[in-house]
Amino acid sequence: MRNRRDAGTCSFLLAILLLAAIGLDGCSSPRLGDDGESLKRIVLVAPVHAEEQGDAMEHGADAAAKEFGAELDYISFGPDEDAKEQLEAALQAVEGGASAVLIDPANETVLKELAERGLAAGVPVVALNEERSAAGVMAAISIDNEEAGRQAGEALAELLDGSGTVAVLHSDRRDPDLESREAGAKAALAEYAGIQVIDGGACGNLRDACWQAAKVLLDSERVNGILALESKASLGTADEAMRRGVQGKLKIVTFGSELDQLELLQDGILHKLVVQNGFSTGYLGVKQAVELLKGAGFEQPTVLETKVIDADNMFWMDNQKMLFPFVK
Template sequence: MSRQTSGRWLLRFLTIGLLAGMSACGLPQLERDEPAVRQITLIAPVHADELGDAMRLGAEAAAKEFGAELSYAPFKPEEGSAAQLKAAVEALKGGTDALLIDPADSRVLDSAALQAADHGVPVFILNDNRSADGVQASISVDNEEAGRKAGLAMAELLGEKGTVVVLGRQSDDPDLVARELGIVNALNEQPHVSGLIRTSCGEGLGSCRSVARQLLREGQAEGIIALDAQASLAAAAEAEAADRAGRMKIVTFGNELKQLELLQDGLIHTLIVQNGFSIGYLGVKQAVLHLAGEDIERSTRLDTKVINAGNMFWMDNQKLLFPFG
């Protein structure tokens, strides 16, 4: 064998040995890329502390289960629709993969959905039946059925005879419209309900209290069905001020801490409660499935539960009312 030939074999041998040694020493190897963690943003509802907390807990549980990263945008009690829209826009600019929102009004929904479409980001509506271009799915309750439950609860509280006032802010919110429709239909089926008065109050608690105060002063009704938490707090406060606490029957929607205290004290008689935890959980689950290219339900409707002082401490109801415990 010539010196040149033996040199070539030696070079090949050394090269193979060197490569083997580098591999054994842990030189980076080509690996299959891991799927990116999806960034999902939940924009909290405004003026709904306990509901927002329950939705957040549900969303966090789903994010952990499905391997997503959740960002949560909460609000101060005095902040409203403008702050909510600003938070949605900031999330979109920050590169979120999906936006979950309980919109304060139609303007927030339309603007957020439009800007999300520009960023190629899907929108999922929570606790709301409205829709807009770019909205992939909604998770909410059957508000007409919830209203019907409120009407039947009031009819039972009144007993033999009475007039009912439906009190709430003036709004084109389809959820509130559906609630009122359910209430009216249920009460119209009750022969002992002698009258039904529909009245609205302004956005603030003070204006709502003024309307409730006038109703109590004129003695127009034996029962009030408040369409939202603010109206219920106003009605309860004025009933107590007029020395009619407990005698004025009050039925409402929600499970804010103050409402629960008033329920226990007998100033509010019945709450129609939705499962905020499930809404948040399903919102994140739907977002993750959609981002993975899977088919999802366009509309999911959850049931509500009738809560009163007699059943609020039952174990199942405790989990519903206090999911953060």
């Protein structure tokens, strides 16, 4: 009778041990995998009208995501899509359960609204290429547009040997970034007594429209150098220079690193490009987002350097990797 009871106790204990062992095994083995829960979904909302720059950003963000163990969603836009679509897509990403949102906002409203929504939902928002901030923007990666403008102005002044007429080709939309560039450039040019700066008109985001604007400008004024604040403006200007047969003589300095611009740079029609590193922007954006998700507080905006590229240095090792990020 007693023996039977002891045997019963023993088998009961064995059963408990077995169950515990199974439980231990079961609860520990997924931990050995370890990434099930820690995978963060970071959404990168590309700039509108971004082209190569956006791709470079994605490339960098991808590298960072791989390094820091996050999942990256890249939202890009067609050429006819604008701020409205960007905001919609970004808000959708917040609703869709993104851990963090990186955005190169089309304008201040987009950033403001997204930041507001992100703050409410507890999703950190990282602003890329945007100097202005809004409540809820936890980190920012940008370039110093004024410094970039100054670099462009310096480069142009050098090309003109310190004397001549410089026209500034504006954008037809109001963008504080572009205004900073212009201010920087004008400040740099103002240091050269021989250089006279005139308004070169404005054009939108179409190459042909900018060509027309350049034509109007060159028809009416005698200019030695043109500072194009946007890439499309530089392309239009280059087209007009070639049409007039003044390529090389008309010094053109501009911003951006689009493939067309690079070809024109190599061929000597564009003279200098002030380039920002999109890869770094994307990489650092994701890195900061990961840090924010780990619990870091608000970060001071990170300011990236811009580089002046010309036909001579564009194929240097470090520059060509920046200008041609993709191995095709």
